[in-house]
Amino acid sequence: MKKNRIALYVAIAGLASLFIIGAVYAQDDIKSLKHDIFVERERPVALFPHALHADEAGIDCLECHHIYKDGENVWDESEESDCTACHRLKADGKKQPAMRAFHANCKECHEKEGKGPLTCGECHPRKK
Ligand code: HEC
Ligand code: HEC
Ligand code: HEC
Ligand code: HEC
Numbered sequence: 001m002k003k004n005r006i007a008l009y010v011a012i013a014g015l016a017s018l019f020i021i022g023a024v025y026a027q028d029d030i031k032s033l034k035h036d037i038f039v040e041r042e043r044p045v046a047l048f049p050h051a052l053h054a055d056e057a058g059i060d061c062l063e064c065h066h067i068y069k070d071g072e073n074v075w076d077e078s079e080e081s082d083c084t085a086c087h088r089l090k091a092d093g094k095k096q097p098a099m100r101a102f103h104a105n106c107k108e109c110h111e112k113e114g115k116g117p118l119t120c121g122e123c124h125p126r127k128k
Contacts, residue, residue: 035084037098043124046102064105
């Protein structure tokens with residue numbers, strides 16, 4: 001009986017650590033964005049290779065992430081990183097609606113840099 005218990009705890013601990021490793025891996029490996037707030041989607045979820053932007057292209061985190069305090073962007077890694085925590089379906093005060101906030105962020109930079117996709121189908125590709 002006691003041995004079974006211990007075996008059970010070991011199994012649970014093993015599973016739990018797998019989940020933790022999985023979560024850390026997933027964080028490093030965002031490939032597309034999916035949000036619960038878009039309930040009836042019009043387009044397939046947008047592609048967004050996070051590591052390509054943040055690591056390979058070396059873009060400053062603050063180009064995309066922000067929390068404004070007295071007009072200053074004070075975001076750091078411990079802060080909210082989900083855009084839809086603040087940008088919802090509809091505008092709220094100064095916070096523009098989510099779709100507009102994403103499009104503005106992504107497209108303005110791609111236009112400025114002359115790099116990265118600008119057409120609907122490149123960002124929202126139909127599944128092959
Ligand atoms: C080009 C824009 C961009 C850059 C640059 C960027 N991020 Fe992100 N990041 C995003 C977007 C978009 C998401 C997804 C947000 C969402 O789903 O609402 C995200 C998500 C995250 C998350 C949440 C991960 C998860 O699994 O949910 C973390 C943490 C994060 N970013 C940290 C960083 C750090 C640290 C840097 C700088 C080294 C950085 N980001 C640079 C756009 C960017
Ligand atoms: C903690 C809340 C919060 C989070 C999280 C957040 N935003 Fe914002 N965002 C704001 C507010 C507030 C403004 C308005 C700032 C102003 O006009 O003073 C804003 C403004 C913007 C703007 C207009 C231009 C600018 O930078 O001021 C864009 C584009 C934008 N957000 C995109 C994003 C994206 C993309 C993410 C996720 C990577 C994100 N936001 C996450 C609160 C947030
Ligand atoms: C501050 C600048 C900047 C912002 C903001 C930005 N991008 Fe990009 N993006 C780039 C650059 C630069 C490249 C080209 C990187 C390369 O190929 O080296 C790129 C490339 C891409 C690519 C092509 C990847 C590939 O495999 O060739 C996709 C898809 C993309 N971006 C999606 C997005 C989305 C979605 C957002 C908004 C959530 C976004 N980007 C925001 C600068 C940006
Ligand atoms: C640079 C990449 C990019 C381009 C170009 C782009 N989008 Fe998006 N779009 C996004 C991101 C990021 C989101 C938020 C994440 C998501 O839900 O896919 C989004 C969300 C949406 C949404 C809300 C979710 C839904 O499906 O209802 C619609 C609608 C949309 N886009 C339509 C378009 C249309 C139409 C075009 C062309 C005129 C376009 N997008 C071009 C990146 C892009």
